[in-house]
Amino acid sequence: MPFPNPALNEPFLLTPGPLTTSEAVKRAMLRDWGSWDEEFRAVTLEIRTRLLAMLDAPEGYDCVPMQGSGTFSVEAMLGSFVPKNGKVLVLSNGAYGQRIAETLAYLGRAHTVINKGDYLPPRGAEISAALQADAAITHVVAVHCETSSGILNPLKEISDAVAAEGRTLLVDSMSAFGAIPLTGVRYAALVSSANKCIEGVPGFGFIIARISELEAAKGRSHSLSLDVHAQWATMNKTGQWRFTPPTHAVVAFLEALKAHEAEGGVAGRNARYTENRDVVVAGMRALGFETLLVDDWLSPIIVTFFCPASPAFDFTRFYELMKQKGFIIYPGKLTVAESFRIGCIGRMDAAIMHRVVQAAGESLATLGVNDASPPQSALIERAKLAAKE
Ligand SMILES: *Cc1c(COP(=O)(O)O)cnc(C)c1O
Numbered sequence: 001m002p003f004p005n006p007a008l009n010e011p012f013l014l015t016p017g018p019l020t021t022s023e024a025v026k027r028a029m030l031r032d033w034g035s036w037d038e039e040f041r042a043v044t045l046e047i048r049t050r051l052l053a054m055l056d057a058p059e060g061y062d063c064v065p066m067q068g069s070g071t072f073s074v075e076a077m078l079g080s081f082v083p084k085n086g087k088v089l090v091l092s093n094g095a096y097g098q099r100i101a102e103t104l105a106y107l108g109r110a111h112t113v114i115n116k117g118d119y120l121p122p123r124g125a126e127i128s129a130a131l132q133a134d135a136a137i138t139h140v141v142a143v144h145c146e147t148s149s150g151i152l153n154p155l156k157e158i159s160d161a162v163a164a165e166g167r168t169l170l171v172d173s174m175s176a177f178g179a180i181p182l183t184g185v186r187y188a189a190l191v192s193s194a195n196k197c198i199e200g201v202p203g204f205g206f207i208i209a210r211i212s213e214l215e216a217a218k219g220r221s222h223s224l225s226l227d228v229h230a231q232w233a234t235m236n237k238t239g240q241w242r243f244t245p246p247t248h249a250v251v252a253f254l255e256a257l258k259a260h261e262a263e264g265g266v267a268g269r270n271a272r273y274t275e276n277r278d279v280v281v282a283g284m285r286a287l288g289f290e291t292l293l294v295d296d297w298l299s300p301i302i303v304t305f306f307c308p309a310s311p312a313f314d315f316t317r318f319y320e321l322m323k324q325k326g327f328i329i330y331p332g333k334l335t336v337a338e339s340f341r342i343g344c345i346g347r348m349d350a351a352i353m354h355r356v357v358q359a360a361g362e363s364l365a366t367l368g369v370n371d372a373s374p375p376q377s378a379l380i381e382r383a384k385l386a387a388k389e
Pocket of ligand 1: 016017069070071072074096143145146147172173174175193
């Protein structure tokens with residue numbers, strides 16, 4: 001499994017999906033498939049089976065693939081599992097939490113939000129308090145890794161708080177599933193998509209849900225195409241997707257799942273991504289960069305760095321210089337300070353992350369930045385918020 005593919009002179013995507021895929025995944029797309037054909041139906045069944053096999057406790061769960069980007073699957077999950085008279089508590093600490101609240105507004109589902117700002121984690125005690133204060137809340141939606149800051153939210157703690165109050169947990173595990181274990185987490189449903197930690201190409205997502213929840217979702221969805229129960233029932237009956245599946249993306253995903261298993265499953269993937277993160281964080285800190293998050297909350301998925309305070313630093317030029325050296329980085333999404341992000345996921349290993357750090361150092365030198373440390377104000381803001389946590 002070569003990491004970079006020397007035959008392809010394309011940059012590495014240090015982004016949280018689409019991301020850099022293996023040559024085998026790309027090659028799997030060189031054949032056309034009939035969506036109704038038995039061979040393709042077998043592929044669909046195999047990906048569902050392999051995804052369930054990644055769970056610590058798959059008994060009582062089933063997996064439903066859904067066309068579209070990850071957001072389509074989040075919307076499908078919310079519309080299918082939250083009853084029209086339900087009420088949702090959204091745990092938000094970034095753009096994806098906000099998107100969940102926005103989706104619920106579209107769906108006309110009552111909801112309330114614990115908003116932790118840009119990068120503080122929702123904690124068990126505040127969730128318990130919110131649930132005790134409002135008996136109407138039926139469901140809690142959590143984001144596993146909030147990709148906008150890279151924070152790894154304490155999902156087990158969240159799950160314990162939700163279960164203790166007898167409510168139902170739904171999880172956006174988009175950028176975590178397949179690389180972060182779900183040990184001890186009690187959830188009714190979670191979603192992820194093809195182009196994140198399994199390292200497939202974009203085109204579909206999947207919902208993993210308790211079978212009892214799938215059964216209860218019949219007739220509930222606001223949407224024909226995003227009806228999880230209907231997709232599940234049809235797939236179980238005919239082996240087919242209800243509407244045209246992204247066939248090439250699906251067969252590429254099976255290839256990606258085989259590589260995931262060969263790497264040692266969730267534990268193997270977690271180990272590689274963690275090493276990628278450790279190399280990039282240590283290297284960038286040695287250049288003077290600072291991470292937005294303290295070490296405890298850093299995920300092995302994506303890391304946010306403050307932009308240097310130096311007036312010689314210009315993000316657009318830095319981005320272009322990094323791209324010329326073969327690395328596509330990702331702009332930041334913070335309100336508190338200028339920042340950028342470096343993804344640790346995709347077909348990349350520690351050797352490549354060392355090259356990323358080297359490229360960052362060279363790019364700083366070209367810009368004439370000799371100190372990459374962030375503005376003092378960003379660090380003060382970070383310390384103030386962290387103290388509140
Ligand atoms: C990627 C991602 C999504 C889905 O984004 P799409 O652009 O629709 O694929 C949702 N939630 C999180 C946390 C993500 O990282």
